[in-house]
Amino acid sequence: xxxxxxxxxxxxxxxxxxxxxxxxxxxxxxxxxxxxxxxxxxxxxxxxxxxxxxxxxxxxxxxxxxxxxxxxxxxxxxxxxxxxxxxxxxxxxxxxxxxxxxxxxxxxxxxxxxxxxxxxxxxxxxxx
Numbered sequence: 001x002x003x004x005x006x007x008x009x010x011x012x013x014x015x016x017x018x019x020x021x022x023x024x025x026x027x028x029x030x031x032x033x034x035x036x037x038x039x040x041x042x043x044x045x046x047x048x049x050x051x052x053x054x055x056x057x058x059x060x061x062x063x064x065x066x067x068x069x070x071x072x073x074x075x076x077x078x079x080x081x082x083x084x085x086x087x088x089x090x091x092x093x094x095x096x097x098x099x100x101x102x103x104x105x106x107x108x109x110x111x112x113x114x115x116x117x118x119x120x121x122x123x124x125x126x127x128x
Contacts, residue, residue, distance in 0.1 A: 004028040004029075005028065005029060007026075007031065007058075007060075007070075007073070007074060008073040008074070010027075010028075010029065010030050010031045011030050011031070012030070012031050012032075012033045012056065012058065013027075013030040013031065013032050013033060013036065014033050014035065014036045015036060016036055016038060017032060017036050017037050017038070018037075018038050018039070019037075019039060019085055022037070022059055022062065022067060023059075023061070023062070024061065024062045025061055025062075026060055026061045027059075031058035031059070032058055032059040033056060033057075033058055033059075034047070034056070034057040034058060034059070034069060035056075037059070039088065041083070041088040041089075041091075043081070043091060044057060044069055044081060044083060044091075045057070047069060047070075047071040047079055047081050048071025048072055048078070048079065051071060051072055051077055051078060051079060052077060053072075055071045055072040055073075055078060056071065057069050057070065057071040057081070058070060058071075060080070063082065063119055063122045063123065064122055064123045064125075064126035064127070064128070065084075065085060065126045065127035065128035066082040066083065066084065066085075066122045066126075066127050067082070067083040067084075067085050068080060068081070068082050068083075068122075069081045069083065072096065074096075075096070076096030076097050077096060077097055078095075078096045079093055079094070079095050079096065080093065080094040080095075080096070080104070080115075080118075081093055081094075082094075082106075082107075082122050084127045085127060085128075086127060090107075090127075092104060092105055092106055092107060092118075092122075093105075094112070094115060094118045096115075103118070104118055106118050106120075106121025106122065106125075107121055107122065107124075107125035108121045108124065108125060
């Protein structure tokens with residue numbers, strides 16, 4: 001079995017997907033493009049619009065039910081979005097600077113400068 005392709009080197013998959021098609025864990029061979037999801041809200045489709053190079057958002061994984069998307073490389077600059085799969089008006093962002101974490105508000109309504117703490121706030125307030 002070969003090594004996983006780094007996320008920023010994986011090809012984008014534009015095959016149509018529904019909510020049930022989004023996997024629990026990251027895909028290792030491709031990035032599922034946000035535009036491929038039939039229920040993608042506008043906020044998700046515009047996730048990277050104000051980031052240099054306008055990176056295309058793609059699906060990362062589910063974290064305790066939350067759908068986690070990323071626009072840009074995981075080391076930044078970029079932006080993560082955690083989206084409630086049952087209510088697309090509920091979402092949270094975590095901004096990554098150019099190699100430096102900026103932070104974001106979690107569902108606990110606290111500001112997190114650590115990505116780990118932001119993910120823990122998703123864990124502590126699951127959506128399924």
